[in-house]
Amino acid sequence: MSIVLGPNRYGKAENRIVRIYRDTPRHEIHDISVSTALHGDFADAHLVGDQLQVLPTDTQKQTAYSFAKEKGLLSIESYGLDLATHFVDHIDSVAGSRVEIEEFAWERVVVDGTEHDHTWVRRGQEVRTAAISVEGTGDTQQIWVVGGLKDLILLKSTGSEFAGFMQDPYTLLQPTNDRVMATSLTAGWRFTDHTDVDWEAAYAGIAAILKTQFAVVHSLALQQTLYKMGEAVLEAYPNIAEIRLSAPNKHHFLYDLSPFGVENNNEVYHAADRPYGLIQATVMHDDASDAGPAWDSYTGLV
Structure with missing residues (x-):
């Protein structure tokens, strides 16, 4: 029985890049973490330590920073496409590349009722994500783009049930027709095409649909809510082939105030961080x- 080298890749992870546009007195900011990974003809690096075909990870980092100016960073999907295709098209030993990006949102500070032109505060909402994979060159080149988000924390105080579930001798959970439902949503959506896409409009629209469906669907289970969220996205965006969703059930348990002679009519809860149910669907x-x-x-998704 022989020992061989299996699949492998290498890259530079979590490069923190901040791009500020100063073209007008009203500046714009884009704050990202970008990770690159390359695979290809790198067997000699592993087997005999020969680095001749290896583009240093530091070079990948420098390229990512320079492309933030050369190519621009108005949309993480277009920036990621430029970066991923560059490695495949210009480095002979690279057969495929993957670029994963997270974008952190900032909102403008308001001074005397007016948004300030060059001062922001980090917004504690969802993190926008993108993953771009490029395989091959020329006419046979294949490209996949996945947009997404993570850490979208949602909560509804009513409009959620969980009843009629299977029970066995170990079941203690009581059915409920009115509960708090909360989650920290991770979602990714795969585009069928990467040309002529308004990435900013697509992200804003999809994020809005996910939030709206969470709010308006009377939920019989978190599974049902996830399906309705995904269904609504696919109906609105024909250029999306699939959407994957991962949602931990952030349980809120009604707290027993009876020892103090106090009624608790679905008003005071204990927010439990773990353990938690984890619901995932495509x-x-x-x-x-x-x-x-x-x-x-692509972590966190089925």
Whole structure:
């Protein structure tokens, strides 16, 4: 029995890049963490320590920073496409590349009722994400783009049930027709095409649909809510093949105030951080194209 080298790749992880646009007195800011990974003809580096075909991870980092100016950073998807295709098209030993990006949101400080032109505060909402995979060159080149978000914390105080579930001798949970439902949503959506896409409008629209569906769907289970969220996104965006969702159930348990002679009519809860139920689902068109490496290492999603 022989020992061989299996699949491998390497890159530079979590490069923190801040791009400020100063073209007008009203500045714009884009704050990202970008990770690159390359695979290809790197067997000699592993087997005999020969680095001739290896583009240093430091070079990948420098390219990521320079592209923030050269190519621009108005949308993380377009920036990621530029970066990923560069490595495949210009480095002979690279057969495929993957770029994963997180964008951190900032909002303007308001002074005397007016947004300030060059001062921001970090917004504690969701983190926008993107993952771009590029395989091959020329006419056979294949590209996959996954947009997404994580850490979208949602809570509704009513309009959620959980009843009629299976029970066995170990079941203690009581059915309820009125509960708090909360989650920290991770979602990713795979585009069928990467050309002529308004990335900013798509992100804003999809995020709005996810939030709206969470609010308006009378939920019989978190599973049902996730499906309705995904279904609404696919109906609104024909250029999305599938959406994957991961939602921890952030349990809120009614706190027993009876020892103090106090009634608790669904008003005071204990917010438990763990353990938690974790619900994950993929909603897709039945004729969705092959996902290829689109979801490779995309954490938190089924």
